[in-house]
Amino acid sequence: MRYFLLCTALVFCITGCSEKAESTVIKDDTWWKEGIVYQIYPRSFKDTDGDGVGDLKGIIEELDYIQSLGVTMVWLNPIYSSPNADNGYDISDYRSIMEEFGTMEDFDAMLKGMHDRGIRFIMDVVVNHSSDQHEWFLQSRSSRDNPYRDYYHWWPAEKGKPPYRYSLFDAAGDAWKYDSITDAYYLHYFSQQQPDLKWENPKVRQEVYDLMKFWAEKGVDGFRLDAFQFAAKDTTYPEFPDDLEQNFIQYYAMQPGLHDYLREMNQEVFSKYDVMSVAEGAGRNFEEAHELVDADRKELNMAYAFEGVDIAKPEGYSLAHFKEVFSRWDQEFAEKGWLSIFLANHDQARLVSRFGSDDPRFRAASAKLLNTFILSMRGTPYCYYGDELGMTNIGFDSISLYRDIAALNGYEKVKLAGGDLETYMANLKFSSRDNGRTPMQWDTTLNAGFSSGTPWLPVNENYKTVNVAVEKEDPSSVLNHFKAMVSLRKESPALVYGAYTLLLPEHEKIYAYTREWEGQKMLVILNFSNDIVTLPVPVEEELEDLLLNNLPQVYYKDRVFSLEPWQALVFTLGPLQE
Known part of the structure; x- marks a missing residue:
């Protein structure tokens, strides 16, 4: 027989915890550790002019919604002028706003609106490469003796074929592109339209620091450095082994000079402003990750590592492996350095479709469970737009x-x-990354309330049930659970700084761990499966308060749980049993 315990805990946290969270003050010297990042893909968030593309005014319209989530930071993907070969990651002018998104006046209004609501703003900085339409590159390719020639990597054709380099985005797979104007090849680790900047040139570095200062002076609160672990190159361009395509991180990332550039950037920019800094990627090993983010290095604030997010595969994944990876990263940074915690971003498909369940029976519960995980681990959590609703993959057939x-x-x-x-x-x-870029689902109207025009990407067909308007009114929704979990984290230092202890490491369906900080100890139990799992309480302490439950009920008797599929529970723990 199964017994029911504390079924009202979820509703209590939704109505009570959020009020407490509003009064929580983040300490000035640790705001980037104690904060919660909400990532917005601007093309897909809200369109106000009917062109099918999200814009800054759309973000401004929804600032109250963003504030209602309880998040403390917004990271926006690039909004600079761009030909959009790679949706804004090919920048043609670092000091202006893409016309599709709006104007600089719109940006200023958006930034003020965020700051008025106590939300900090993180800018995406793409400086491993520029657009091939940037004035620097147009000048660079115009002649071999142009002053901007050395802003990019060039290989004269008379030297023969350049040493092979793999391009991550090019169909032919070759990162050297021939350009007839000066009879030479230029280097592009990504697409042909994204030539790599030559960081070895101090003039390039100063250009970058100046543009970052431009945005910092406007009041930007942090910088995310896109693909920056690839910025340093060996300009002798040695031959790489044949396994370059399969192991490009080993050959492209963390090349000599990168730490010098980051220390210089820190000295020129970060140290002069109260800004947060994070680079995409965390090196090739723990030693390199620490070299990036340990405080005494004076480089970056936090690591953004991909080993955890890369676990999901079409054929499924091992929970034991999932636990091992996240536990290993936590242990490595327990005493020094700081981590980002995430399971989704603009370069990934949807969180619930990769790590949870798309099955309508379990979608909501698994989405809540995954958000519980992200928001109960040590490190700065990054939450991707739409995941607070449990948005799913769209899965195009063509x-x-x-x-x-x-x-x-x-x-x-x-x-x-x-x-x-x-x-x-x-x-x-x-x-596909497009799975994670479909329009935000606001309501049940045309195009989910995203746009009055034709959206740049189709809206997911499930928008009639998975949207803000519907979920806002449902106390048991993914959205309201997300808000409750954000509130719990903001009022629980143990979930931010607390020691993490993994329990039941070999269990194939249960991920359980404790977080402990200055006398507060919390237990998190997550059932990563479609099955009911019977589980003895995995700690000796008494279960004190049920702080959060993603389902209506908890079945518990004689210190034994009967966990429903994708159930997530957070308890405080009391003294040890006699």
């Missing part, structure tokens, strides 16, 4: 529906090689 340059060029690459396009499309359906 390559013609995709917009992502990586998906399109990858398809052409497989096609050129005579590869298996059916398998490629099946994998794309699970993992």
Whole structure:
């Protein structure tokens, strides 16, 4: 027989904890540790002019919604002027706003609106490469003796074929692009339209520091450095081994000079402003990750590592492996350095489709569980727009529906090689970045309330039930659980700084751990499965208060749980039993 315990805990936290969270003050010297990041993909958040593309006014319209989530920081993907070969990650002017998104006046109004609501703003800085339409590159390619020639990596054709480099986005896979104007090749680790800047040139570095100061003076509160672990190159351009494509991180990341650039950036920019700094990637090993973020290094504030997010595969994943990876990273940074905690971003498919369940029976519960995990681990949590609703993959069947340059060029690459396009499309359906970029689902009206025009990407068909308007009114929704979990984290230092102890490391379905800080100890129990799991209480202490439950009921008797599929529980623990 199963007994019911504390079924009202979830509702209590939604109505009570949020009020407490409003009065929580983040200490000035640790705001980036104690904060919660909400990442917005601006093209997909809210369109106010009917062109099908999200804009800054759309974000301004929804600032009260963002504030209602309880998050303390917003990271916005690039909004600079761009030809949009890679949705804004190819920048043609670092000091102006993309016309599709609005104006600088819109930006200023958005930033003020965030600051008025106690929300800090994190700017995406893309300086491993620029657009091929940036004035620097237009000048650089115009002649070999142009003053901007050395802003990029060039290989004169008379020297013969350049040493092979792999391009992550190019269909042909070659990162050297021939340019007839000066009879030379330029280097692009990403697409042809994204030539790599030559960081070895001090003039390039000063240009970057100046543009970062421009935004810091405007009041930007932090910088996320896109693909920056690739910025340093060996300009002798040595031959790389044949396994470059499979192991490009080993050969491209953390090359000599990178730490010098980051220390210089810190001295020139970070140290002069109260800004947070994080780079995409955390090196090739723990030693390199610490070299990036340990305070005495005077480089960056936090690591943003991909080992955890890369676990999900179309065929599924091992929870034991999942636990091992996150526990290993926590242990490594327990005493020194600081981590980012995330399971989704603009370069990933949807969180619930990769790590939870798309099955309508379990979608909401698994989305709540995954948000509980992200918001109960040590490190700064990064929450991606729409995941607070449990938005899912859209899963296009035709390559013609995709917009992502990586998906399109990858398809052409497989096609050129005579590869298996059916398998490629099946994998794309699970993992494509476009899955995580579909329009935000606001309500049940046309296009989910995202736009009055034709959206740049189709809206997911489930928007009639998965949207803000519906979930806001449902106390048991994914949205309201997210708000409750944010509130709990903000009022619980143990969830921010507390020691993490993994329990039941070999259990195939349960992820359980404690967080302990200055006399407060909390237990988190997560059932990562579609099954009911019977589980003895995995600690000796008494279960004191049930702080959060993602389902209506908890079945418990004689210190034994009967956990429902995808159930997530957070308890405080009392003294040890006699």
